[in-house]
Amino acid sequence: MPVSASSTPSSVRQYVFDIGKIVEGALRGDQARVLTYTDRLRSRLEEDGEQQAALRLKRLLSGSPSHMAQVADIAEARRGLPVDSESRLPIADIDPAPTGTETLVLEQDVGALVERFVASVQMADELVANGLSVSPSMLIHGPPGVGKTLLARSIAQRLGFPLITARTDALISSYLGSTAKNVRMLFDHAAGRPCVLFLDEFDALGKMRDDSRELGELKRVVISLLQNIDALGPDHVLLAATNHEHLLDPAIWRRFTYKIRLGPPSVEARGELFRRFLRGHLEDQDIEVLTMLAEGATGAEIKHACEDSLRAMVLGGRTELGLEVVAHTLMHSLDDDTEGAAPEDVVLRLAERLGRKASQEKIGRIVGLSQSQVSRILNAKEDRHGRRTTASNQSRPQKRR
Numbered sequence: 001m002p003v004s005a006s007s008t009p010s011s012v013r014q015y016v017f018d019i020g021k022i023v024e025g026a027l028r029g030d031q032a033r034v035l036t037y038t039d040r041l042r043s044r045l046e047e048d049g050e051q052q053a054a055l056r057l058k059r060l061l062s063g064s065p066s067h068m069a070q071v072a073d074i075a076e077a078r079r080g081l082p083v084d085s086e087s088r089l090p091i092a093d094i095d096p097a098p099t100g101t102e103t104l105v106l107e108q109d110v111g112a113l114v115e116r117f118v119a120s121v122q123m124a125d126e127l128v129a130n131g132l133s134v135s136p137s138m139l140i141h142g143p144p145g146v147g148k149t150l151l152a153r154s155i156a157q158r159l160g161f162p163l164i165t166a167r168t169d170a171l172i173s174s175y176l177g178s179t180a181k182n183v184r185m186l187f188d189h190a191a192g193r194p195c196v197l198f199l200d201e202f203d204a205l206g207k208m209r210d211d212s213r214e215l216g217e218l219k220r221v222v223i224s225l226l227q228n229i230d231a232l233g234p235d236h237v238l239l240a241a242t243n244h245e246h247l248l249d250p251a252i253w254r255r256f257t258y259k260i261r262l263g264p265p266s267v268e269a270r271g272e273l274f275r276r277f278l279r280g281h282l283e284d285q286d287i288e289v290l291t292m293l294a295e296g297a298t299g300a301e302i303k304h305a306c307e308d309s310l311r312a313m314v315l316g317g318r319t320e321l322g323l324e325v326v327a328h329t330l331m332h333s334l335d336d337d338t339e340g341a342a343p344e345d346v347v348l349r350l351a352e353r354l355g356r357k358a359s360q361e362k363i364g365r366i367v368g369l370s371q372s373q374v375s376r377i378l379n380a381k382e383d384r385h386g387r388r389t390t391a392s393n394q395s396r397p398q399k400r401r
């Protein structure tokens, strides 16, 4: 009985997919494709524990002269990048083999969508064989510092594709007609190899709307973008990131098959981020306090607070980190600076941020006061509040009957 596709283990299907791409590249004399998919197969084998086979491919790859040029000499890969004719700046940057040590923390639903996107690229052949179209494009939107650029990098890394990042500053030319030309050059360059093309800070193109002289040019750019997006094949993944999605032309917005909104992390994600960035320096109960304190903070703000605190610890010749240091640094980066403020004021601000559930002992540890001192400050506030409420009730004119 023939084995149906669905009963084949997915790892085997993925190996076969990569091998198919290598054969395809070899038959077409497309060395870039052969190298990209061989490297992808190598990393897949490594992930699956097939170290011997992975090592063999690694040796083959490192013996290939063009691989050495591609990986060992990134400058070489950059030499071919298109440049803006006016500024002579390259309009993109290339990372031939994106790697990274940073792990992205994603909410469950966002993570599932990213997985589906990656699978749709990895199994493009199967989708096509089943009569389904593949146009792998994703628009990532959300406020600054939530991990949009990091997500794009990690998708390129997962796919094992080179990452071509457009430099929007160089892409937008002050010469009439040149921006649309740059967009075309960028997509033409990307078409020469399997890759992830990443348009970071994509809204910069939309901002051309602000200037009425630019409107005609913007139309040309939008048309050029739409035509180029439509012409992308399944080996070309398009990612774009923006903080101002409302500035994008609706036709461009519709072109992206996947749209992902990243926002400030949830309580669980904040806990995970603190655990990672503090590298085992605080206990779970302290992390819980920081997690509550950081409500509304972005991943970048959390990282910044943790790294600043660790830096101060190392420079101060200490090996231990206190909850109060991270809490104050965090408040500072959230524009709620506690430095130089009266302890009573800090207690009240912390109680407001942490809510009624926060234990007075924890607030005391952050401020350097005992639990009973914290309790006195909070009670005094309640008393004042109570008195004010009673006083205002008394002074309120009685309704005439």
Ligand SMILES: Nc1ncnc2c1ncn2[C@@H]1O[C@H](COP(=O)(O)OP(=O)(O)OP(=O)(O)O)[C@@H](O)[C@H]1O
Pocket: 102, 103, 104, 105, 106, 143, 144, 145, 146, 147, 148, 149, 150, 151, 241, 243, 265, 273, 298, 299, 300, 301, 303
């Ligand atoms: N969800 C997250 N998981 C892990 N790290 C994160 C996350 N969000 C932010 N970070 C950290 O913050 C840093 C900055 O994030 P990144 O540059 O990707 O944000 P961004 O959304 O692209 O911001 P901008 O809009 O300013 O370009 C990352 O390098 C990472 O260290």
Ligand SMILES: [Mg+2]
Pocket: 148, 149, 150, 200, 241
């Ligand atoms: Mg970014």
